[in-house]
Amino acid sequence: MSTAREIPGWKHVYSGKVRDLYEPADGPADRMLVVASDRVSAFDFVLSPAIPEKGALLTALSDWWFEQLAGADGGAPIANHLTGEKPPAEVAGRAMVAKKLTMIPIECVVRGYLTGSGWKEYQQSGSICGVTLPAGLNDGDRLPEPIFTPAYKAPLGEHDENITFEQAEEIVGEELAADLRDLSLQIYRRAAATAEARGLILADTKFEFGHDADGVLTLGDEVLTSDSSRYWDRAAWESGTTPAARMASFDKQIVRDWLAANWDKTGTPPELPTDIVAETAARYGELLTRLRG
Structure with missing residues (x-):
């Protein structure tokens, strides 16, 4: 797993295949900072290279859907883990501050x-x-x-x-x-x-x-x-x-x-070709554009 960055005021506690999790460095650990990286995984392996801006695209998609499900789509509000707190500038655009569940x-x-x-x-x-x-x-x-x-x-x-x-x-x-x-x-x-x-x-x-x-x-x-x-x-x-x-x-x-x-599916997966990386990034971006209009 890749090395997580240092973020002032937050302590790194875990890295998954795609996301890095942090707790407040001081004070009650009642919330988490969830940072989406550009890592991509398939068949339970993290692949190389990463997909450019993937973390920002995933975060924007989640934010948009959480907003829709909170009632913006006209449906009954569904409780989600977002606190509404602004993420640190170091990870702006690719992080969410969430209640610990x-x-x-x-x-x-x-x-x-x-x-x-x-x-x-x-x-x-x-x-x-x-x-x-x-x-x-x-x-x-x-x-x-x-x-x-x-x-x-x-x-x-x-x-x-x-x-x-x-x-x-x-x-x-x-x-x-x-x-x-x-x-x-x-x-x-x-x-x-x-x-x-x-x-x-x-x-x-x-x-x-x-x-x-x-x-x-x-x-x-x-x-x-x-x-x-x-x-x-x-x-x-x-x-x-x-x-x-x-x-x-x-x-x-x-x-x-x-x-x-x-x-x-044996040994280490091969590196993704440049065209596959570019196409994946483009399709992620197109999905966000089509959903948000």
């Missing part, structure tokens, strides 16, 4: 279309995470209804594990599992409608939730970004273009496709 160890995945790992599982079993789907679906097909397919967030260094809803109930309890499912589906439907109005398809996404100091279920981490979601061009999808094709996506699929074609 007690995170729930369930990754809340919602799928509206059949693709990715869901497509592979469907081919084998006709279901995804225990949710039985109609026979005869193809890669990229829209599902009859969005489905909630949770994953268990494994300890650092281990792979997350797709689980059934019943397993989620065992981990967090029936009431909380139902709340996570219902809220995730509600957010997905709102976001999908917003994306569709802008010529985009939100194929799937993942959310993370925690409880704040008052016990309120709160949306945290990033939300509806190119790293946590699959976005497709609606016109290309309707014309029959394979949605997972590079030129019809606004997410990490560009990187995944190149890596899958040029690496056997």
